[in-house]
Amino acid sequence: MTTEKGGEGVRAVDRALDILLAFKAGDRGLTASEVLKRVDLSRPTLYRLLRTLELRGFVASSGEPQQFQLGPAVAHLAHVWTSGLDMATLAQPMMHRLWEKTGETVALLVQQGRDRICVAELPSAHPLSFKRGVGHRERITLGASGKVVLAFSPDAEHYLAELVTDQDRQAYRQELTRIQSVGYAVSKDELIQGAVAVAAPFFTGGSKVMGSLVVYGPSARVDESRIEKIVALLLEESSELSKTFGL
Structure with a gap:
């Protein structure tokens, strides 16, 4: 049971990283449909992961229709990486x-x-x-x-x-x-x-x-x-x- 849950957690992390890497330089904002064209996920899974990423500051959303962009947590990591x-x-x-x-x-x-x-x-x-x-x-x-x-x-x-x-x-x-x-x-x-x-x-x-x-x-x-x-x-x-x- 523990091994199965661990495997599910790794897959969730892998999918979340796929979402973050789907954003490219020049993207001002992507709708959920646009993100889905770049990652192989179901819509419910995408929204669940986007909500988690947004809560942790890795993604921000705004507008109508809703658009997503990279959040301040990504900028923080970039700053830490560049400084090192x-x-x-x-x-x-x-x-x-x-x-x-x-x-x-x-x-x-x-x-x-x-x-x-x-x-x-x-x-x-x-x-x-x-x-x-x-x-x-x-x-x-x-x-x-x-x-x-x-x-x-x-x-x-x-x-x-x-x-x-x-x-x-x-x-x-x-x-x-x-x-x-x-x-x-x-x-x-x-x-x-x-x-x-x-x-x-x-x-x-x-x-x-x-x-x-x-x-x-x-x-x-x-x-x-x-x-x-x-x-x-x-x-x-x-x-x-x-x-x-x-x-």
């Missing part, structure tokens, strides 16, 4: 491949409030090169590595208040829109004279932008043709990094 990640360690394979293929300095930066901070860096072996160092902090609004994060952030407007004029803010918004459309950012001579930075964003589960993967080099070596090659490599490795973080 050693991003610098997980990013090492992608960073090393970029370093080997470009020969330039490669860095990983994450957003911390109004700043972005370097959490890992592989300096170029060239005598003429640029590096910022682990722990270097700069405003999120400055440079390719910051702008590429803001371009994919829902809170970008919050950071534009520090820009002096309406014209500056409008020009900055246009630049963020362009960066979002191409998926990367390039800056030249913006923070260091003679330096070129090429950056791509990386994301965690739920498509939340966390930071940027960046290649730095001198303009004497990083011309337009090399930028194109670096962009292709960056987009490939930043995509792999996002997969590692569960996008």
Whole structure:
């Protein structure tokens, strides 16, 4: 009897997980009928499990007809998981491949409030090169590595208040829109004279932008043709990094 009940409990957990995994990025809300198209459950079983998940905060419902979406308990678990990640360690394979293929300095930066901070860096072996160092902090609004994060952030407007004029803010918004459309950012001579930075964003589960993967080099070596090659490599490795973080 105990074994049978235990088996039923495991099946219930398995089915509940199937329901949670049925939600995809971009789903604003699913009706019960839409969920049923994604999971192999009877309608009574689905409603029973949805009620349990809602009581524990893993699902929330609203509207008429009733729609379901992931609840705050899922966000809590995502926060706990993300906080426990050693991003610098997980990013090492992608960073090393970029370093080997470009020969330039490669860095990983994450957003911390109004700043972005370097959490890992592989300096170029060239005598003429640029590096910022682990722990270097700069405003999120400055440079390719910051702008590429803001371009994919829902809170970008919050950071534009520090820009002096309406014209500056409008020009900055246009630049963020362009960066979002191409998926990367390039800056030249913006923070260091003679330096070129090429950056791509990386994301965690739920498509939340966390930071940027960046290649730095001198303009004497990083011309337009090399930028194109670096962009292709960056987009490939930043995509792999996002997969590692569960996008």
